[in-house]
Amino acid sequence: MWQWQWKSLRPHRPKKSREKLEAERMKKVQSYIDEGILKTPELIEVFRRVPREDFVPEDYRDYTYREAPLPLPALEGTISCPHSYPMFYEAMKLGQGDYFLEIGTGSGYGAALAREIVGEGGRVISLEIDRSAYDFARSNLSRLGYSDIVLIRGDGYLGYEPEAPYDKISITAAVPDMPDTFLDQLKEDGLAVAPIGPIDNQKLMLIHKDGSMEMISESAVFVPMVGRYRHRG
Numbered sequence: 001m002w003q004w005q006w007k008s009l010r011p012h013r014p015k016k017s018r019e020k021l022e023a024e025r026m027k028k029v030q031s032y033i034d035e036g037i038l039k040t041p042e043l044i045e046v047f048r049r050v051p052r053e054d055f056v057p058e059d060y061r062d063y064t065y066r067e068a069p070l071p072l073p074a075l076e077g078t079i080s081c082p083h084s085y086p087m088f089y090e091a092m093k094l095g096q097g098d099y100f101l102e103i104g105t106g107s108g109y110g111a112a113l114a115r116e117i118v119g120e121g122g123r124v125i126s127l128e129i130d131r132s133a134y135d136f137a138r139s140n141l142s143r144l145g146y147s148d149i150v151l152i153r154g155d156g157y158l159g160y161e162p163e164a165p166y167d168k169i170s171i172t173a174a175v176p177d178m179p180d181t182f183l184d185q186l187k188e189d190g191l192a193v194a195p196i197g198p199i200d201n202q203k204l205m206l207i208h209k210d211g212s213m214e215m216i217s218e219s220a221v222f223v224p225m226v227g228r229y230r231h232r233g
Contacts, residue, residue, distance in 0.1 A: 009068065011059035021053045024065040028082060038086045042095065046116040047086060055079065055109035055140050069221075072106060073132040077223060079107045080172060089117065091206045091216045092168045092191045097121040099163065101185065103156035104128065104172035104225070108137035111149050114170075125150040125163045129227055155227035159185045166190055173225035174202050183211055195222040 016024075029047045032038040038047060053064040056079060060070045069078035088110075094100060096119045102111055105128035115124045126149060128134040134153040141149055152160055156171070157179055164185035171182065171194035182192055192207040193216065204217040 009060065009063050009066075009070075011057075012062070014058060014061040016062045018053075021051070021061070021064060025052065028065045032083065032086050037083060037090065039090060040093075040095075043086065043089055043117060046113055050109070050113050050116060052082065052109055054144060055107035055112070055137075057136075072130075073136050077104075077106060077130055077133050079109065080222065084172075085110055085113055087204065087216060088170050088172075088193045089113065091204075092170070092193050094118065094168050098167040099123045099165075100125070101160060101163070101166045101169045102126040102172065103159070103170065103182075105137040105151060106133060106172060108140040108146070108151075110170065110172065111137070111151070112141060112144065112146050115146055115149055123150070123163065125152065125160050125166075127152045127154050127156045127160060129153070129155055156225060157181060157227040161185065168192065171195070171225070172222065174199065174220070174222040175225050178205075178207050178211060178213070183207075183209060195220040199224060 038044050053061050056064050056070055063070060065082060067081050069081055072079055094117050098118045100114050100118055105111055105126040111124055111126040118124060128137060138151055159181045165187040166185055167187055167190050169182050169186060169192035174195040177196060186192060186209045188209055190209055194205055195202045196205050197203055202220040203215055204220040205213045206216055207213050
């Protein structure tokens with residue numbers, strides 16, 4: 001179901017200039033401010049600064065700021081819609097000094113945003129199970145100078161114990177419910193955000209260490225997570 005949203009977009013040699021894409025980025029960020037999706041000044045500045053277009057496959061670059069998922073060089077993965085990232089990071093109050101775990105690196109865009117947000121005192125660890133997506137993200141992040149992001153190719157369902165516990169965890173693929181591995185790797189006051197539910201009935205949820213949840217959005221469409229699944233409880 002998620003694929004139709006980008007399969008209707010025809011790949012083509014990009015025509016938009018960097019200046020045009022930058023103008024679209026500023027307009028997009030302003031729309032998030034107006035809609036109340038982006039509120040925190042530090043996050044607003046980061047979303048204005050990080051060029052999403054540098055994380056999009058060249059043939060789809062002109063669609064960078066359209067509200068549609070875009071394809072990755074992976075079997076099933078996509079680059080999430082632009083509004084997903086401010087929704088995740090505002091809800092979890094991602095900020096300076098946070099130790100942050102991202103499950104599902106995708107293109108690397110979310111990790112780059114997070115690295116800018118957490119600053120020198122923070123740390124970003126990102127896991128990607130798909131080899132092609134991992135290589136794409138690693139190339140993007142390296143090209144743009146994000147050399148201190150810990151990028152791991154592995155099963156996101158297992159989290160990443162060597163860097164735990166985390167202040168915040170972002171799960172960018174849908175899970176049936178919150179796996180216990182993520183709860184175990186959160187700090188006591190930590191927060192996670194995940195789309196939870198089947199593909200036709202997902203809800204974006206803010207999750208606390210004790211497993212309690214608050215709904216961020218009653219409608220979400222993310223690719224299902226693949227890997228070793230551990231049911232909570």
